Amino acid sequence: MKNFIIFICFFSIVGTLLALPITFTNGETLQTNIDSQSNMIAFDGNIEHIFTHCLLAYPSLALSEENNMKQYYEKDCITPNEFSLILKELYENNYVLININDIFENINGKIIKKKVFVPEGKKPLILSFDDVNYDQKKLKKGMVDKIIVDEQGNLASETEITWSTTKKIDISYDNEFIPILENFIKTYPDFSVNGAKGTICLTGYDGILGYRTSKKNTVNRQQEINSAKIVVDKLKTNGWNFACHSFGHYHMKNISDEQFKQELENWKEQVEPIIGETNIYVYPYGEWELTDDNNNTSIKHQMLIDYGFQLFCGVGSNPFFSYMPLNTSGTKSLFMDRTPIDGYSLKNRKKELLRFFNADEVYDFKYRT
Ligand SMILES: [Zn+2]
Numbered sequence: 001m002k003n004f005i006i007f008i009c010f011f012s013i014v015g016t017l018l019a020l021p022i023t024f025t026n027g028e029t030l031q032t033n034i035d036s037q038s039n040m041i042a043f044d045g046n047i048e049h050i051f052t053h054c055l056l057a058y059p060s061l062a063l064s065e066e067n068n069m070k071q072y073y074e075k076d077c078i079t080p081n082e083f084s085l086i087l088k089e090l091y092e093n094n095y096v097l098i099n100i101n102d103i104f105e106n107i108n109g110k111i112i113k114k115k116v117f118v119p120e121g122k123k124p125l126i127l128s129f130d131d132v133n134y135d136q137k138k139l140k141k142g143m144v145d146k147i148i149v150d151e152q153g154n155l156a157s158e159t160e161i162t163w164s165t166t167k168k169i170d171i172s173y174d175n176e177f178i179p180i181l182e183n184f185i186k187t188y189p190d191f192s193v194n195g196a197k198g199t200i201c202l203t204g205y206d207g208i209l210g211y212r213t214s215k216k217n218t219v220n221r222q223q224e225i226n227s228a229k230i231v232v233d234k235l236k237t238n239g240w241n242f243a244c245h246s247f248g249h250y251h252m253k254n255i256s257d258e259q260f261k262q263e264l265e266n267w268k269e270q271v272e273p274i275i276g277e278t279n280i281y282v283y284p285y286g287e288w289e290l291t292d293d294n295n296n297t298s299i300k301h302q303m304l305i306d307y308g309f310q311l312f313c314g315v316g317s318n319p320f321f322s323y324m325p326l327n328t329s330g331t332k333s334l335f336m337d338r339t340p341i342d343g344y345s346l347k348n349r350k351k352e353l354l355r356f357f358n359a360d361e362v363y364d365f366k367y368r369t
Pocket of ligand 1: 285
Protein backbone atom coordinates (compact mmCIF):
# COMPACT_ATOMS: atom_id res chain seq x y z
CA MET A 1 0.00 0.00 0.00
CA LYS A 2 1.54 3.26 -1.06
CA ASN A 3 1.08 6.44 0.82
CA PHE A 4 1.68 9.85 -0.65
CA ILE A 5 3.41 12.43 1.43
CA ILE A 6 1.53 15.66 0.96
CA PHE A 7 2.85 17.67 3.83
CA ILE A 8 5.53 17.45 6.39
CA CYS A 9 5.04 17.19 10.09
CA PHE A 10 5.55 14.78 12.94
CA PHE A 11 2.76 13.15 11.04
CA SER A 12 2.99 11.98 7.52
CA ILE A 13 0.07 11.32 5.38
CA VAL A 14 -2.17 8.60 4.25
CA GLY A 15 -5.06 9.80 2.53
CA THR A 16 -4.85 11.55 -0.77
CA LEU A 17 -5.84 8.32 -2.46
CA LEU A 18 -8.93 8.26 -0.33
CA ALA A 19 -10.73 11.17 -1.87
CA LEU A 20 -13.98 9.41 -2.54
CA PRO A 21 -17.47 10.69 -2.03
CA ILE A 22 -19.15 9.68 1.17
CA THR A 23 -22.02 7.24 0.97
CA PHE A 24 -24.18 6.32 3.85
CA THR A 25 -24.96 2.64 4.16
CA ASN A 26 -28.69 3.03 4.40
CA GLY A 27 -31.40 4.79 6.31
CA GLU A 28 -32.17 1.94 8.65
CA THR A 29 -30.21 3.18 11.55
CA LEU A 30 -31.68 6.65 11.91
CA GLN A 31 -31.52 7.54 15.55
CA THR A 32 -30.13 8.95 18.71
CA ASN A 33 -28.32 12.05 17.59
CA ILE A 34 -31.45 14.06 17.08
CA ASP A 35 -31.95 17.00 19.33
CA SER A 36 -35.68 16.69 19.76
CA GLN A 37 -36.03 20.36 20.68
CA SER A 38 -34.94 21.68 17.30
CA ASN A 39 -35.37 21.09 13.62
CA MET A 40 -32.75 18.56 12.68
CA ILE A 41 -32.46 17.09 9.25
CA ALA A 42 -30.53 14.12 7.90
CA PHE A 43 -27.31 15.26 6.26
CA ASP A 44 -26.32 13.48 3.08
CA GLY A 45 -23.10 15.26 2.15
CA ASN A 46 -19.54 14.74 3.33
CA ILE A 47 -18.82 14.77 7.02
CA GLU A 48 -15.75 16.94 7.34
CA HIS A 49 -13.08 16.24 9.90
CA ILE A 50 -10.20 18.62 10.54
CA PHE A 51 -7.38 18.32 13.03
CA THR A 52 -4.53 20.27 14.48
CA HIS A 53 -2.14 19.97 17.41
CA CYS A 54 -1.68 21.79 20.68
CA LEU A 55 -1.56 25.51 19.97
CA LEU A 56 1.53 27.70 20.08
CA ALA A 57 0.27 29.30 23.25
CA TYR A 58 3.18 31.75 23.49
CA PRO A 59 3.91 32.32 19.81
CA SER A 60 6.82 34.73 20.19
CA LEU A 61 8.66 32.12 22.26
CA ALA A 62 7.48 29.12 20.22
CA LEU A 63 8.56 30.68 16.92
CA SER A 64 11.72 32.38 18.08
CA GLU A 65 14.93 31.50 16.28
CA GLU A 66 16.48 30.27 19.52
CA ASN A 67 13.79 27.62 20.03
CA ASN A 68 14.96 24.21 18.81
CA MET A 69 11.30 23.21 18.32
CA LYS A 70 10.60 26.18 16.05
CA GLN A 71 10.83 24.37 12.74
CA TYR A 72 8.38 21.69 13.88
CA TYR A 73 6.04 24.15 15.51
CA GLU A 74 6.03 26.39 12.46
CA LYS A 75 4.93 23.52 10.19
CA ASP A 76 2.73 21.45 12.46
CA CYS A 77 0.94 23.92 14.69
CA ILE A 78 -1.14 27.05 14.65
CA THR A 79 -1.31 30.03 17.00
CA PRO A 80 -4.23 30.85 19.33
CA ASN A 81 -5.11 33.78 17.07
CA GLU A 82 -5.26 31.55 14.04
CA PHE A 83 -7.39 29.00 15.87
CA SER A 84 -9.86 31.66 17.04
CA LEU A 85 -10.17 33.13 13.55
CA ILE A 86 -10.64 29.65 12.07
CA LEU A 87 -13.49 28.93 14.50
CA LYS A 88 -15.14 32.18 13.52
CA GLU A 89 -14.94 31.39 9.83
CA LEU A 90 -16.14 27.83 10.32
CA TYR A 91 -19.12 29.20 12.19
CA GLU A 92 -19.83 31.80 9.52
CA ASN A 93 -19.57 29.11 6.86
CA ASN A 94 -22.36 27.14 8.57
CA TYR A 95 -20.34 24.31 10.04
CA VAL A 96 -21.56 22.77 13.28
CA LEU A 97 -19.58 20.50 15.55
CA ILE A 98 -20.80 16.95 15.97
CA ASN A 99 -19.65 14.17 18.24
CA ILE A 100 -17.48 11.62 16.42
CA ASN A 101 -19.19 8.85 18.37
CA ASP A 102 -22.46 9.77 16.67
CA ILE A 103 -21.31 8.84 13.17
CA PHE A 104 -20.91 5.08 13.62
CA GLU A 105 -22.21 2.22 15.70
CA ASN A 106 -21.68 -1.43 16.35
CA ILE A 107 -24.61 -3.58 15.28
CA ASN A 108 -24.00 -7.22 16.14
CA GLY A 109 -20.27 -6.85 15.65
CA LYS A 110 -20.60 -4.95 12.40
CA ILE A 111 -19.43 -1.35 12.43
CA ILE A 112 -21.77 0.75 10.38
CA LYS A 113 -22.26 4.41 9.64
CA LYS A 114 -25.08 6.22 11.30
CA LYS A 115 -27.16 8.92 9.71
CA VAL A 116 -26.07 12.28 10.99
CA PHE A 117 -28.56 15.01 11.77
CA VAL A 118 -27.82 18.70 11.81
CA PRO A 119 -29.94 21.85 11.89
CA GLU A 120 -31.21 22.77 8.45
CA GLY A 121 -28.61 24.62 6.39
CA LYS A 122 -25.71 23.45 8.56
CA LYS A 123 -22.79 21.13 7.74
CA PRO A 124 -21.38 18.60 10.22
CA LEU A 125 -17.78 18.97 11.30
CA ILE A 126 -15.55 16.96 13.61
CA LEU A 127 -12.58 18.66 15.26
CA SER A 128 -9.71 16.62 16.64
CA PHE A 129 -6.45 17.54 18.34
CA ASP A 130 -3.35 15.35 18.33
CA ASP A 131 -0.56 14.73 20.84
CA VAL A 132 -2.25 16.47 23.73
CA ASN A 133 0.31 15.32 26.27
CA TYR A 134 2.56 18.39 26.63
CA ASP A 135 5.50 16.05 26.89
CA GLN A 136 8.54 17.24 28.74
CA LYS A 137 10.68 17.90 25.69
CA LYS A 138 8.26 20.68 24.76
CA LEU A 139 8.10 22.32 28.18
CA LYS A 140 9.12 25.99 28.27
CA LYS A 141 9.17 26.10 24.48
CA GLY A 142 5.99 27.98 23.80
CA MET A 143 3.22 25.54 24.61
CA VAL A 144 1.24 25.41 27.84
CA ASP A 145 2.30 23.05 30.63
CA LYS A 146 -1.06 21.43 31.26
CA ILE A 147 -4.82 21.66 31.19
CA ILE A 148 -6.49 22.34 34.51
CA VAL A 149 -9.91 22.86 36.06
CA ASP A 150 -9.78 26.23 37.82
CA GLU A 151 -11.31 27.12 41.19
CA GLN A 152 -14.56 28.11 39.50
CA GLY A 153 -14.75 24.76 37.73
CA ASN A 154 -13.74 26.09 34.30
CA LEU A 155 -11.23 24.48 31.95
CA ALA A 156 -8.06 26.52 31.57
CA SER A 157 -4.40 26.13 30.71
CA GLU A 158 -1.60 26.47 33.22
CA THR A 159 2.00 27.38 32.48
CA GLU A 160 4.94 28.29 34.64
CA ILE A 161 6.61 31.39 33.31
CA THR A 162 10.09 32.36 34.39
CA TRP A 163 11.02 36.05 34.38
CA SER A 164 14.73 36.35 35.06
CA THR A 165 14.79 35.10 38.65
CA THR A 166 11.09 34.97 39.43
CA LYS A 167 8.52 32.38 38.51
CA LYS A 168 4.88 32.99 37.89
CA ILE A 169 2.00 30.62 37.12
CA ASP A 170 0.00 31.82 34.15
CA ILE A 171 -3.57 30.53 34.09
CA SER A 172 -5.09 31.34 30.73
CA TYR A 173 -8.41 31.01 28.93
CA ASP A 174 -7.27 32.16 25.52
CA ASN A 175 -4.04 30.39 24.63
CA GLU A 176 -5.05 26.75 24.18
CA PHE A 177 -7.73 25.07 22.08
CA ILE A 178 -9.74 23.65 24.99
CA PRO A 179 -10.60 26.89 26.80
CA ILE A 180 -10.82 28.80 23.50
CA LEU A 181 -13.40 26.38 22.11
CA GLU A 182 -15.24 26.27 25.44
CA ASN A 183 -15.62 30.04 25.38
CA PHE A 184 -16.47 30.17 21.68
CA ILE A 185 -19.37 27.77 22.20
CA LYS A 186 -20.54 29.73 25.22
CA THR A 187 -20.83 32.71 22.87
CA TYR A 188 -22.16 30.72 19.90
CA PRO A 189 -23.97 27.67 21.33
CA ASP A 190 -25.44 26.87 17.91
CA PHE A 191 -21.93 26.01 16.68
CA SER A 192 -22.32 22.69 18.52
CA VAL A 193 -24.89 19.94 18.05
CA ASN A 194 -25.93 18.53 21.42
CA GLY A 195 -22.96 20.14 23.12
CA ALA A 196 -20.29 18.38 21.04
CA LYS A 197 -16.79 19.84 21.34
CA GLY A 198 -13.75 17.96 20.03
CA THR A 199 -11.84 14.71 20.07
CA ILE A 200 -8.59 14.73 22.04
CA CYS A 201 -6.07 12.25 20.63
CA LEU A 202 -3.68 11.04 23.28
CA THR A 203 -0.49 9.10 23.52
CA GLY A 204 0.74 7.81 26.87
CA TYR A 205 4.53 7.63 26.81
CA ASP A 206 4.94 10.85 28.77
CA GLY A 207 1.52 11.13 30.30
CA ILE A 208 -1.60 12.97 29.19
CA LEU A 209 -2.84 16.57 29.23
CA GLY A 210 0.38 17.68 30.95
CA TYR A 211 0.23 15.17 33.81
CA ARG A 212 3.09 12.71 34.15
CA THR A 213 0.90 9.64 34.41
CA SER A 214 3.08 7.11 32.61
CA LYS A 215 4.72 4.33 34.55
CA LYS A 216 8.18 5.65 33.79
CA ASN A 217 7.33 8.54 36.07
CA THR A 218 7.80 7.32 39.58
CA VAL A 219 7.52 10.70 41.28
CA ASN A 220 4.02 11.49 42.53
CA ARG A 221 2.54 9.29 39.82
CA GLN A 222 -0.70 8.54 41.66
CA GLN A 223 -1.18 12.22 42.39
CA GLU A 224 -0.65 13.05 38.73
CA ILE A 225 -3.20 10.39 37.75
CA ASN A 226 -5.72 11.79 40.23
CA SER A 227 -5.23 15.31 38.88
CA ALA A 228 -5.53 14.13 35.27
CA LYS A 229 -8.78 12.35 36.10
CA ILE A 230 -10.34 15.56 37.40
CA VAL A 231 -9.58 17.24 34.07
CA VAL A 232 -10.73 14.21 32.05
CA ASP A 233 -14.06 14.09 33.89
CA LYS A 234 -14.64 17.79 33.30
CA LEU A 235 -13.77 17.45 29.62
CA LYS A 236 -16.20 14.56 29.19
CA THR A 237 -18.95 16.43 31.02
CA ASN A 238 -18.39 19.37 28.68
CA GLY A 239 -18.72 17.35 25.46
CA TRP A 240 -15.13 16.34 24.71
CA ASN A 241 -14.10 12.77 23.95
CA PHE A 242 -10.87 10.86 23.53
CA ALA A 243 -9.12 8.79 20.89
CA CYS A 244 -6.09 6.54 21.09
CA HIS A 245 -3.14 7.95 19.15
CA SER A 246 -0.96 4.95 20.16
CA PHE A 247 1.07 4.81 23.35
CA GLY A 248 4.52 5.67 22.06
CA HIS A 249 3.82 7.55 18.80
CA TYR A 250 5.66 4.93 16.76
CA HIS A 251 5.88 4.45 13.01
CA MET A 252 3.52 1.51 12.60
CA LYS A 253 5.56 -0.27 9.96
CA ASN A 254 8.81 0.14 11.87
CA ILE A 255 7.89 -1.91 14.90
CA SER A 256 7.39 -5.64 15.26
CA ASP A 257 4.07 -7.28 15.94
CA GLU A 258 5.30 -8.02 19.46
CA GLN A 259 6.22 -4.38 20.05
CA PHE A 260 2.87 -3.35 18.65
CA LYS A 261 1.11 -5.65 21.09
CA GLN A 262 3.11 -4.13 23.94
CA GLU A 263 2.07 -0.67 22.77
CA LEU A 264 -1.56 -1.65 23.05
CA GLU A 265 -0.98 -3.25 26.46
CA ASN A 266 0.66 -0.05 27.64
CA TRP A 267 -2.33 1.96 26.44
CA LYS A 268 -4.74 -0.37 28.25
CA GLU A 269 -2.69 -0.29 31.41
CA GLN A 270 -1.57 3.32 31.60
CA VAL A 271 -4.04 5.48 29.69
CA GLU A 272 -7.38 3.70 29.56
CA PRO A 273 -7.81 3.61 33.37
CA ILE A 274 -7.68 7.41 33.32
CA ILE A 275 -9.80 8.24 30.29
CA GLY A 276 -12.02 5.16 29.96
CA GLU A 277 -12.43 3.06 26.85
CA THR A 278 -12.30 4.57 23.41
CA ASN A 279 -13.03 2.78 20.16
CA ILE A 280 -11.38 5.41 17.98
CA TYR A 281 -7.83 4.89 16.76
CA VAL A 282 -5.90 7.79 15.25
CA TYR A 283 -2.77 6.63 13.44
CA PRO A 284 0.51 8.28 14.49
CA TYR A 285 1.99 10.05 11.45
CA GLY A 286 -1.18 9.00 9.61
CA GLU A 287 0.58 5.72 8.76
CA TRP A 288 -1.59 2.65 8.61
CA GLU A 289 -1.26 -1.00 7.79
CA LEU A 290 -4.38 -2.96 6.99
CA THR A 291 -3.24 -5.98 5.07
CA ASP A 292 -0.21 -8.21 4.82
CA ASP A 293 1.65 -9.18 1.65
CA ASN A 294 -1.03 -11.78 0.88
CA ASN A 295 -3.77 -9.22 1.10
CA ASN A 296 -5.09 -10.69 4.34
CA THR A 297 -5.86 -8.57 7.37
CA SER A 298 -2.48 -7.77 8.93
CA ILE A 299 -1.66 -9.06 12.40
CA LYS A 300 -1.36 -5.50 13.69
CA HIS A 301 -4.70 -4.42 12.29
CA GLN A 302 -6.35 -7.52 13.71
CA MET A 303 -4.87 -6.62 17.11
CA LEU A 304 -6.44 -3.17 16.87
CA ILE A 305 -9.81 -4.74 16.07
CA ASP A 306 -9.42 -7.28 18.89
CA TYR A 307 -8.63 -4.47 21.32
CA GLY A 308 -11.96 -2.90 20.42
CA PHE A 309 -11.12 -0.14 17.98
CA GLN A 310 -13.94 0.49 15.51
CA LEU A 311 -13.16 3.73 13.69
CA PHE A 312 -9.72 4.34 12.21
CA CYS A 313 -8.57 7.84 11.39
CA GLY A 314 -5.85 8.79 8.93
CA VAL A 315 -4.88 12.05 7.30
CA GLY A 316 -5.97 13.48 3.96
CA SER A 317 -6.95 16.79 2.49
CA ASN A 318 -10.26 15.55 1.12
CA PRO A 319 -13.19 14.11 3.00
CA PHE A 320 -13.13 10.34 3.18
CA PHE A 321 -15.39 8.22 5.35
CA SER A 322 -15.72 4.68 4.10
CA TYR A 323 -14.70 1.08 4.45
CA MET A 324 -11.14 -0.06 3.84
CA PRO A 325 -9.44 -1.82 2.21
CA LEU A 326 -11.26 -0.82 -0.95
CA ASN A 327 -10.12 -3.68 -3.14
CA THR A 328 -10.79 -6.87 -1.21
CA SER A 329 -13.88 -8.73 -0.21
CA GLY A 330 -12.34 -9.63 3.17
CA THR A 331 -12.59 -7.85 6.50
CA LYS A 332 -13.24 -4.18 6.10
CA SER A 333 -12.86 -1.46 8.67
CA LEU A 334 -14.42 1.96 8.87
CA PHE A 335 -11.95 4.70 8.02
CA MET A 336 -12.09 8.44 8.21
CA ASP A 337 -9.55 10.92 6.93
CA ARG A 338 -8.81 14.19 8.65
CA THR A 339 -7.75 17.40 6.96
CA PRO A 340 -4.65 18.87 8.61
CA ILE A 341 -4.78 22.47 9.79
CA ASP A 342 -1.25 23.60 10.52
CA GLY A 343 1.37 26.10 9.50
CA TYR A 344 2.18 24.09 6.41
CA SER A 345 -1.37 23.80 5.18
CA LEU A 346 -2.14 27.46 5.92
CA LYS A 347 0.69 28.32 3.57
CA ASN A 348 0.51 25.57 0.97
CA ARG A 349 -3.01 24.13 0.95
CA LYS A 350 -5.02 27.31 0.76
CA LYS A 351 -7.21 26.06 -2.05
CA GLU A 352 -8.19 22.86 -0.25
CA LEU A 353 -8.84 24.82 2.93
CA LEU A 354 -11.14 27.32 1.24
CA ARG A 355 -14.14 25.10 1.90
CA PHE A 356 -13.51 25.78 5.61
CA PHE A 357 -11.93 29.23 5.74
CA ASN A 358 -9.72 31.65 3.92
CA ALA A 359 -6.17 30.84 5.02
CA ASP A 360 -4.93 34.32 4.11
CA GLU A 361 -7.40 35.85 6.53
CA VAL A 362 -6.41 33.68 9.48
CA TYR A 363 -2.65 33.53 8.89
CA ASP A 364 -0.78 34.99 11.86
CA PHE A 365 1.54 37.47 10.13
CA LYS A 366 2.48 38.91 13.47
CA TYR A 367 4.43 35.84 14.52
CA ARG A 368 5.09 33.83 11.38
CA THR A 369 7.84 34.54 8.94
ZN1 LIG B 1 0.76 12.61 16.54
